[in-house]
Amino acid sequence: MNKFCQSCGRPLTTTNAGTKANGDSxxxxxxxxxxxxxxxxxxxxxxxxxxxxxxxxxxxxxxxFKKIFLLICYPSRLQRLDRWRES
Structure with a gap:
């Protein structure tokens, strides 16, 4: 499992994982x-x-301090996620 959602960048866990068409996480x-x-x-x-x-x-x-760090890093981090890499 990836550490972060490859769309929004939130931490990805077994409890907040999305679902595939067959119902699997x-x-x-x-x-x-x-x-x-x-x-x-x-x-x-x-x-x-x-x-x-x-x-x-x-x-x-x-x-x-954490807010400032995330506000600086978040936008560039999104571009490296699978969903947005090609856009």
């Missing part, structure tokens, strides 16, 4: 991004995901 995507073998919103763009992720980071209760 996905090793690549979280449940928010991928269910029943398809993306939950196939029209989403990398910019949409980036904006959503940045908003969640800003609203989180993590310490300010």
């Amino acid at each position: 996905s090793n690549y995507y979280c449940i928010s991004c991928y269910q029943d073998g398809a993306f939950t919103d196939p029209t989403l763009t990398i910019d949409d995901i980036k904006a959503k992720g940045i908003k969640e980071i800003k609203q989180s209760k993590m310490n300010i």
Whole structure:
């Protein structure tokens, strides 16, 4: 299993894994991004995901240093994920 969802970049665990068409857990995507073998919103763009992720980071209760680090790193990290690598 990947450490991070290959669509949104969230940490990927066995409890938040998406599902393949056959019902098995996905090793690549979280449940928010991928269910029943398809993306939950196939029209989403990398910019949409980036904006959503940045908003969640800003609203989180993590310490300010971690927030700053994530806000700097998150956008470039998305481009390296499988779903966005080709776009």
